Amino acid sequence: MAKTNSRAPSSRQQTYPFLLRQEPSSKWYQQLRSHLKKWFAVNKRDLPWRKNRDPYRIWLSEVMLQQTQVVTVVDYFNRFTSQFPTIQQLAAAPEETVLSLWEGLGYYRRARNMHAAAKIIATQFDGQFPNNLKEVMALPGIGRYSAGAILSIAFDQRHPILEGNTFRLHSRLLGVNADPRSKPVENYLWEFSTRVLPQRRTGDFNQALMEIGSEICKPKKPDCQHCPLAKLCAANALGIQSELPISGKKTIYEPRNQALVIVHSHKQFLARKRTSEEWWSGLWDFFRIDTSSENDATNRRTIEAELQEQIGISISLPEKPTKVIRHGVTKYRIRLACYSVAVDGPMPNSKKYSVVTQNELETLPLNITARQFLSCLPDQDC
Ligand code: SF4
Known part of the structure; x- marks a missing residue:
């Protein structure tokens, strides 16, 4: 476990004893938003689901990207959307055709849930993806993270996201000296993910966070030299990037x-x-x-x-x-x-x-x- 620093604890640290830094100032938040925006404008990857803001395509990409690398998903995404360009066409398809297009991606429950959700959208929402958080989260297979990602990217709604890449990124930025999957830390990271959101273009902001997490702040060997957030990062300041996030229970195979x-x-x-x-x-x-x-x-x-x-x-x-x-x-x-x-x-x-x-x-x-x-x-x- 990383050593705690010797500075006097702030009130935030007393509330959140797992933080190795003081609660960031409003200036810190502003700088983070500004650095992220500039970095994403130049480094945003050209991905097929970014060609427009069709919520169906964004939803599909979010589902396919769970547990799967971008490079693998691109071909599957293109094949799936050419066979089913709309939610109605997906809803009307036999399950076997849907599973055939998913073959090799694994975690087939994702495809079955998506098919079931498409049928609900076709019948209850006239084929239009709902734009209300409660309705989106009631669809099969869509949790808090996916709903936030879809609504922020497709509709520019101000919803936070927290997934594997942002768990890691935030743990390092904030110096979280505890298992980020423990309930108090997870709650804190969701609060942080909400607080850090800009007022506008939250979809771009959320995508930028995920992209930095996956492309720069990698699990092993984070590329701090090229990270636009390096000056704001607690782990970088303390030289403990490789020690964070603290791993929780190891899976026993x-x-x-x-x-x-x-x-x-x-x-x-x-x-x-x-x-x-x-x-x-x-x-x-x-x-x-x-x-x-x-x-x-x-x-x-x-x-x-x-x-x-x-x-x-x-x-x-x-x-x-x-x-x-x-x-x-x-x-x-x-x-x-x-x-x-x-x-x-x-x-x-x-x-x-x-x-x-x-x-x-x-x-x-x-x-x-x-x-x-x-x-x-x-x-x-x-
Ligand atoms: S400075 Fe390094 S550890 Fe900190 S966010 Fe950037 S890549 Fe991650």
Whole structure:
């Protein structure tokens, strides 16, 4: 934890003992707004959702950017908006088409929530994105941060934002010497985010804050030399940039083992749509089960027995999987042993699995690791 400085505490510090600096003066706030405005005018990135202030496009970008890097989002955003240029078109689309366009972005709940919200906007708001905070926050998948971002950027309403980048930036600027995710600190940072807003052009201001946070005040190695806020920054003055923000509880990752089997015959595949109780709900997938260990030899018998039970095929798996994919889902670090099994003759009849063609698989929303394994199989293997 960073050392506290030796200056006498101000009244603000008494109220907020986690601050390593005095509560900023009004001059400090003015300078911050002015430096930020000038910096953003020159450094604002040219991003597709910044071409206009259509709230639908801003909403989509905010949803896609949660947990995902800008560079990844741009292509997804362009594909999504060319297929669904309006909220009404999104609302009218089948869920499978929406999930197909989201395939690979992960966190599919975002897409399902957005689809559900589009239907509400189409029916209750005549297809127009609402411009009232309460109504926006009542939509599925939209919390305080997203509502503030959309309303400030699209409608120039004076709402604060606080997300990963601004949590970090504010913690350093203010010298927050405590876990920024703890309730008292989080409350203080929301208050600060409101106090710091200018009277006008709050959308630009909020975007500038997020952009400095993501491009300059990075988690590791913040670029203080090129930071327009360097002279205002407590962490920079104290030389403790790398120590802030103080990290809270570390995620404890759990190992998990799974097996994936593509059962196929002459470019036909056994696949199923995952249910609402499962991970990747609404996406299509091949046969996938949990296994007990990383020992493929031990797992073989279990997988063969499950194939017999669930699909009704009796096969002998190769000793080693064709491919092993390692990936993460929430706190789980998964080792996925992938097999490809060619069936002679007609495909077995299974209640749980459907027979789908290669062409159908191209357009169905498919689990990303299933797609990854499928795409690496040579044609003659299918
Ligand atoms: S001076 Fe450094 S630590 Fe402070 S806000 Fe700028 S980049 Fe972040």
